[in-house]
Amino acid sequence: MEKIKILLVDDDPDFADQMLFYLNKFGYDTIYLPSQRSAESRLKDLHFDLAILDLMMEEDDSGLQLARKIKAISPEIPIILLTAITNETGYSFSQEFKNSPELLPIDKYCEKGIRPDVLNKIIEQLITIKK
């Protein structure tokens, strides 16, 4: 069976390091890009089964911009948006997302402090739904 391939876009190389470590440990193939810009420029030739995007990169909403572009090309690819926004601003993104999920081009929203095994469960769920 071919390994599931996950695209990770995050501008914090240390955080990405840790994520990639766990994703690989859970048995996924990974592609890592450090910015919205670098991801956009390669979007058309990349092949992946699921994307994990940081929300704030070059722009405050880089992750959402990128998500829209990914969905425009392949609407079936599940997207997880990761941010630390609630911790910092007190603004609860998850509430917004629960209230009107159809407004956002993502499938799941997670806080950055999420435990790796919990994240893995979410990935497994999204991949199963997709199948």
Place this chain on the structure above:
Amino acid sequence: MTYNVLIVDDEEGIRMAIKRALTNYHIDFPFLDEPIEINVHEADSAEKALEILKDTSIDIILLDNKLPGMQGLDIMPYINEHYPDIKILIITSFASLDIALEATKHGAFDFIPKPFTPGELKNAIETATKQIYLNNILKDMDREARKIRFKFLSILSHELKTPINTLEGYMMMMKEKQLGPNIDNYMDLIDKMLNKLDDMRALIMDLLDFTNLNSDKTIGEKEFLSLKDVIIFCVDSQRPLAIQKSISFDIDIKTSLNFFASKNEMEILFNNLINNAIKYNKNNGKVIIKGEETDSSIIIKIKDTGIGIAPDDLSKIFDEFYRSVEAKSRRLSGTGLGLSIVKRMIELYNGTIDVASKLNEFTEFTIILPKNTNTNQAIN
């Protein structure tokens, strides 16, 4: 922009006259983008006026004191309390000038003695309008300043939290022995943690510089000093860093570049720029520093042969906490405060800083410091 004027007078003739004078009247100040239009509302009693105030946003009230029921003076305290932004102009006859004075004491903005000409009326309205307009601008500025402070603090908390999260993540990996029982397997990870701690220390140091800058106090005494000496001192103190990357300096400063400034501030300024020129350089690269002066200014150029800055990033590099995509993806440590400190520092001396760059080739900062600021003139 339209301001609403409410006329409160029981004599219809007076109301008509005022209305006529203010119809098609607009106020134009040189600082306005578009003239202020006046929209007139009428009330024949104090009671009616209070009703209108409930559902119309009024800016100026022309208030006759002698009214059938409640008097003008009677409703003033109420208006002042509930609508503190409204400017009240009391209309009163010359005979009762004492009432006018009384009204002013109670918070009337001005009074218009009867009989008045349309010109006098317009003058009084114009003065009140100007006052309202300036008050509004001040309020907006205050709101803006608060917004900027809030934004700064929320970015700051992000910048402080991110490394803590990183450290926590690495420590969890160690605690769970994700790389096995042998401590040697964790050396790379420990190095990364130590680097993060260095970053945090640098951020705190930069924050200190930054808050000092914003307190409007000079860091250290101002004195007459040679910027050439300051630059050479900074270059020497950063040579060890340059040697690690085999970077050489090419310094071309012909005169001593005398300038009246705080030595501490000038060192912070040039240390930041020279440090950037080394940090964002390539191995075996060059840092080229040129200095020259004219009668009126000192011009210093600091150029590197480094990774450069993408056009999209160029306009943002002086923003607080902004770090270029290039810098972040290459894992170059930095706080994102250095250049905003540099910019503010230069602005304190009424100077300018410009940047030119080509990705993967060079970045060049050009600083112009005017010599003819008051302090420098006094010394020269």
